[in-house]
Amino acid sequence: MPSIATRLGWETARSLVVEPGSAGWRRPELTSASGFEIVGDTAVHTGFVIDVVQxxxxxxxxxxxxxxxxxxxxxxxxxxxxxxxTVTLVRQYRVAPDGDLLEIPAGKADVEGEAAVELARRELAEEVGLEAESCERLAGFFLSPGYSNEWHETFLATGLSKVPSAADGAEERHMDVLRLGLDEAIEGIATGRIVDAKTIIALLAAARRG
Structure with a gap:
């Protein structure tokens, strides 16, 4: 019997790492070891950020x-x-859950050819007015693979200094910027204060690095 990793396609995912569109993105080229295949799709909705297909x-x-x-x-x-x-977080309204979430700065890929790390640096400056001497990749992951192909990369920014911020959109104009101790933020995962997936992943990955 093949190993679990082989049956789930993990070995293939590790061996086929591609550069999709924006240089520096490390989205895995996945395959189905069991033989599932997409043979076509039909557009249902074309939106500002997302498209929905059947x-x-x-x-x-x-x-x-x-x-x-x-x-x-x-x-x-x-x-x-x-x-x-300490870590800088934002408390921002999110329309889908209809409430405020405590998160790290983030943004979608909306500039053709922009490297993931450069997008991270840009969002850091625009959202919370910080510039980093070092911006290291922590992890890459699919956020909701049950229904979306969204690939997300998260980074650790250190050597921080102040720069002008530039809020983009109503939510950012009305969000709060705050600082918590790293240990306090990690404790917030267990207590339910922090429930945003990307923030949980980044905090735990940073803590694991020591």
Missing amino acids: AQMRDPEGGMHSRDVVRHPGAVSVLPLHDDD
């Missing part, structure tokens, strides 16, 4: 199935870690 999927026995899929250009986030072991 994908036609063939299963390993040849059966056909329809699945709703959200196509997304990709996004980045960045955890600003100060020299005193």
Whole structure:
């Protein structure tokens, strides 16, 4: 029997790392070891940020199935870690859950050819007015693979200094910027104060680095 990694396609995902559109993005080129295949899709909605399609999927026995899929250009986030072991977060309204979330700065890929790390640096400056001497990649992940192809990369920013900020959109104009101790922020994951996935991943990845 093949290993779990082989059956899930992880070995292929690790070996086929591609540069999709924007240089420096490390989205994995996945395959289905069990034989599933998308054979076409039909546009349902074309929006400002996302497109929605009805994908036609063939299963390993040849059966056909329809699945709703959200196509997304990709996004980045960045955890600003100060020299005193505090982190800068934002409290921002999000329309989908209809409430405020405590998050790290983030933004979608909306400039053709922009490297992921450069997008992270730009969002760091625009959202919270910070510039980093170092911006290191922490992790890359699919945020909601059950229905979306959104690929997300998160970064750790250190050596921080102040620069002018430039809020983009109503939510950013009305968000709060705050600093928490790194340990306090990580504790916020356990207590439910922080429930945003990218922020949880970045905080835990940064803590693991020590």
